[in-house]
Amino acid sequence: MLDMTATRPLVLVVEDEAALATMLRYNLEKQGFRVEEAADGQEALTRIAETQPDLVLLDWMLPALSGLEVCRQIRRRPATRDLPVIMVTARTEDQDAVRGLNTGADDYITKPFNTEALVARMRALLRRSGALPTKSALAFHDITMDLATHRVTRNARALHLGPTEFRLLEFFLQHPRRVFSREELLDAVWGKDIHVEPRTVDVHIRRLRKAINGPDELDLVRTVRAAGYAIDTEAV
Ligand code: CA
DSSP, X not given: OOOTTTTSOEEEEEOSOHHHXXXXXXXXXXXXXXXXXXXXXXHHHHHXXXXXXXXEEEESSOSSSOHHHHHHHHXXXXXXXXXXXXXXXXXXXXXXXXXXXXXXXXXXXXXXXXXXXXXXXXXXXXXXXXXXXXXXXXXXXXXEEETTTOOEEETTEEEOOOHHHHXXXXXXXXXXXXXXXXXXXXXXXXXXTSOOOHHHHHHHHHXXXXXXXXXXXXXXXXXXXTTEEEEOSSOO
């Protein structure tokens, strides 16, 4: 049985500002992460034990228990000693950031931050911890995907993919020639807890085709009637 969640690491977002937590969840899910939330430091420790996240995004200023204290406790417990932690701070003083890292945070990011920068740091840490594949590139036929830089090329021509098309292609490239149903693709690329119509898959497959197939190039996305889609060099 193929593990559909293998490429979707679980992130615990610890944030007491509800609007920011919602925004983070939305953006991180769009980038292919599964997201759990905690609104204070005490809840964070409980949720970590319950859900065993792959990474914790930890706000510095929290009610009940500060981010620093949560980080200390994460490092003190054998089960979570190596859990990747990114500290989120509204303060800009370097001294504070250094204090955060001394407490055991692996990295820190200062508010306001853009999602791209955050996700790049998250992926780097997840690769180091083994929660994301360390393979630096995926390839099939004349397509290459660089997982570090997110550059995708076909015949050395740069392709421009939206985030969903990128993840669809990444998933296909991990399992070349294998046919996936719309439901399997939804679970793997969008996530089990997200409610999307299976039809949505068709829309993104269409976009993916448009993005990767040049006018004289072989269509690498194979449609298998009543079964689903695959990346393949053989047309039906
Ligand atoms: Ca806060």
